[in-house]
Amino acid sequence: MIETAEILLERVVGQVPRILGLADRREGSRAYGCFDRYYWHYKLHDWKNARFQEAAYLLALLWATPHEKNPFAGKDAVRDWAKAAMEFWSRSRHRDGSVDELYPHERSFCATAFSACACLHAARILGTEPPDMASTLRFLKRFDNPDVANQRAAAALALVLGGEYEAAAKKISALVESQDAEGFFPEYGGGDIGYQSITLGLLTELEKSLPETPENVIFDRRGLAESIARGIAAVSGVIDEKGRYDNRDSSRQTQYLYLHSFAGRNEDVIEKVIAGLREDAVLQPGWMDDRYVIPFCADYLLTYRALAGLDKT
């Protein structure tokens, strides 16, 4: 499996030069570390889309993934750019710890949750101090979005990574309860395969990030594991031999499939996607736009690392 999974790493590495091109890599620039090229270079936007800063996590993972086909592993420049991405994210926050994605002063729950996860993960991998997360974690504790499970899962993961275990346990419990009889998490009124795969990936990361003995907080680890298993079962049956599915009945009609949650649980799905990648027959990170290529690459890299046994590092 690991030999065939190298294609996942190759498809990620192939996109990294494009992703790095999105970044202001000029030290001393006011926008040093900003990955929103439409903001710092083209000046088409008056605000920064904080989701681009999730590149910090991708770069940290690349830095920590030794492989002959990964020229970015161990490079000081890559580590510095990951740190710069985190620092720019931190400076971009509003006073309440939130960030914007789609318009100025948005204070987006979604973007705050995902980008906070990315920065906390990146700091852990690089062995550096994360930005001061107190205000951001307060924001994530205060707000919720029960209609959109992937955002809730990201918030729960950020809270776990930030040490806010009680608040995280509440969100996890609510998330598990929201799962329907078929195993789908809610995405604007129904199940969606693509977003389900994102939610499952986040819950997989969350499961791995739960502390062994948190003080005064009991996590229902078994309930979480069962929920993930049910979610995977709901998706696995509809994936064809090339990793594709019919999205017409999905609530948000996504086309992609994040793979991390399937590693160690249903690797047949990963094999199918790999078969599709070999023929360029399945949606892959390189086909995504500038916003979504970054987290999709991170997912492929996490999947490769899980299959290679690197996800303990």
Next chain:
Amino acid sequence: MGGWKLVVFRIFNLTLGRIRFFSWTVKRVIVNRKIKSQPFGGRYVASSRYFDARDIDESKESG
């Protein structure tokens, strides 16, 4: 809050919203005219380069 207070509040918000939009529009025009007046239209300066493989080459100095 109801009655005349609500009406005043709503008119205030509408007016404030229109002022903000107008000032944002003016700002965009000023910023973009300033950018266009720069050499090469200001958006294609050489330092805003794409990734170069020499950027991560630790065996020699980057370009």
